[in-house]
Amino acid sequence: MSADTSTAAQLDSFGDPENLIVREIPAPQAGPGQIRVRVTAAGLNPMDWVMTADPDTAARFGLSLPVGFGTDYAGVVDQVGDGVSDFSLGERVFGGALSRAVAGSVVVRASGDTAADEAHHTPDGIDDRTAAVLTIAGRTASAATGVIKPGAGDTVLIGGAAGGVGVFAVQLARLAGARVIGTGSAASFGHLRDLGAEPVAYGEGLADRVRALAPGGVSAAMDLFGTETVHTARELGVPDERICTVAAQVDGVPAANGANAEPGALEEIAQLIAAGRLRVPIARSFPIEEIRTAAQLQAARHVRGKIVIDLAQIIPPSRAASDA
Incomplete structure (x- = not known):
C-alpha cells in the first residue's frame, strides 16, 4: 500500500x-x-x-x-x-x-x-x-440494557449470551447489580461463567431449566439471537416491557439496536474496559x-x-x- x-x-x-x-x-x-x-x-x-x-x-x-x-x-x-x-x-x-x-x-x-x-x-x-x-456490539448491548433497565434484585435471562453482543450485555447487566442467566450451547458454558453468567442450554425445555436455576423467577430478559428467549420469558411471567429483542421483531416487545444507544454509551463502555471492570x-x-x-x-x-x-x-x- x-x-x-x-x-x-x-x-x-x-x-x-x-x-x-x-x-x-x-x-x-x-x-x-x-x-x-x-x-x-x-x-x-x-x-x-x-x-x-x-x-x-x-x-x-x-x-x-x-x-x-x-x-x-x-x-x-x-x-x-x-x-x-x-x-x-x-x-x-x-x-x-x-x-x-x-x-x-x-x-x-x-x-x-x-x-x-x-x-x-x-x-x-x-x-x-x-x-x-x-462499536456495533457495544452500542447494541447498551441499548438493550437501557430497555430492560436491570438492577439489584433482578434476575435477567439473556438469550444468545455467548455471542458478540452477549459479551457486553452480560457484563453490563452484572455491573448494574443483576443476576444473569445466559443461554448457550454446552461448549459455551465455561465462556459464560467467565463473563459472570449462569449458563443454561437453549432449546426445548428452556423454561423448565430456567425455573430450576431461578425458582424465585425471572424479572427481565434480552433475546440477542431470535425469539426463543422472548417466548420463554413470557412463559415465566416477565412483562413485555421488560423484554427486549435485538435480532427479531415480536409484537408488543421492545426492540433495540445500536442506533438507540444513549449518547456517550461507547465512551462509558471504553472507560469500563480501561478501568478493568469490563473485558x-x-x-x-x-x-x-x-x-x-x-x-x-x-x-x-x-x-x-x-x-x-x-x-x-x-x-x-x-x-x-x-x-x-
Missing part, C-alpha cells in the same frame, strides 16, 4: 463472504469536518454479511457495488480535514465506518454520532484489537488476506467472543503518538 492507495476488502457482487476480494483502491481523502484513520484493526459482526447478502438488503443501508466490508475499526488519525478541532494527527481512535472498515484507511465525520460514521478517542490502556470490536474476549484475529475465512467463521455465529482483522502492526497505547 502506497500513500496514494489503500488495501481494502470488497465485494463486486452481493452474497456469500466467499465473494470477498482484497485489492488496492485509491486512498480516501479527508474533506471538511472529516478525519482519515490509518486502520490497524477492524472487528467483524453478523450485520456485516447480512447487509451485503443481497441487493435489497444492501439498498436499505444505502450500499452499492463495489462495496466494502465491516463497520468497526480502530487506528490512528493520519489526516485532518478543515474545521476539525477535536482530533489531531497521531491520536488513537475507534468507531464505525459502515461497510468499509476492513481497509487500510477510512474517512469518517469528526462529529459523527452513529455507528455508520463516527470516531471516538481510544482511552489509554485499551489496545487496538479491543477498541476495534466495541472483551477476542476469539480470533486474522490478516486481511484471510478475510473470507474470518467472515465465514463470523457468519456461522458460533464464535465465543469477537473476531478481528489485523491491518497493520497493533500499536500499544504508549507508542501511538510517537509512531504515527
Whole structure:
C-alpha cells in the first residue's frame, strides 16, 4: 500500500463472504469536518454479511457495488480535514465506518454520532484489537440494557449470551447489580461463567431449566439471537416491557439496536474496559488476506467472543503518538 492507495476488502457482487476480494483502491481523502484513520484493526459482526447478502438488503443501508466490508475499526488519525478541532494527527481512535472498515484507511465525520460514521478517542490502556470490536456490539448491548433497565434484585435471562453482543450485555447487566442467566450451547458454558453468567442450554425445555436455576423467577430478559428467549420469558411471567429483542421483531416487545444507544454509551463502555471492570474476549484475529475465512467463521455465529482483522502492526497505547 502506497500513500496514494489503500488495501481494502470488497465485494463486486452481493452474497456469500466467499465473494470477498482484497485489492488496492485509491486512498480516501479527508474533506471538511472529516478525519482519515490509518486502520490497524477492524472487528467483524453478523450485520456485516447480512447487509451485503443481497441487493435489497444492501439498498436499505444505502450500499452499492463495489462495496466494502465491516463497520468497526480502530487506528490512528493520519489526516485532518478543515474545521476539525477535536482530533489531531497521531491520536488513537475507534468507531464505525459502515461497510468499509476492513481497509487500510477510512474517512469518517469528526462529529459523527452513529455507528455508520463516527470516531471516538481510544482511552489509554485499551489496545487496538479491543477498541476495534466495541462499536456495533457495544452500542447494541447498551441499548438493550437501557430497555430492560436491570438492577439489584433482578434476575435477567439473556438469550444468545455467548455471542458478540452477549459479551457486553452480560457484563453490563452484572455491573448494574443483576443476576444473569445466559443461554448457550454446552461448549459455551465455561465462556459464560467467565463473563459472570449462569449458563443454561437453549432449546426445548428452556423454561423448565430456567425455573430450576431461578425458582424465585425471572424479572427481565434480552433475546440477542431470535425469539426463543422472548417466548420463554413470557412463559415465566416477565412483562413485555421488560423484554427486549435485538435480532427479531415480536409484537408488543421492545426492540433495540445500536442506533438507540444513549449518547456517550461507547465512551462509558471504553472507560469500563480501561478501568478493568469490563473485558472483551477476542476469539480470533486474522490478516486481511484471510478475510473470507474470518467472515465465514463470523457468519456461522458460533464464535465465543469477537473476531478481528489485523491491518497493520497493533500499536500499544504508549507508542501511538510517537509512531504515527
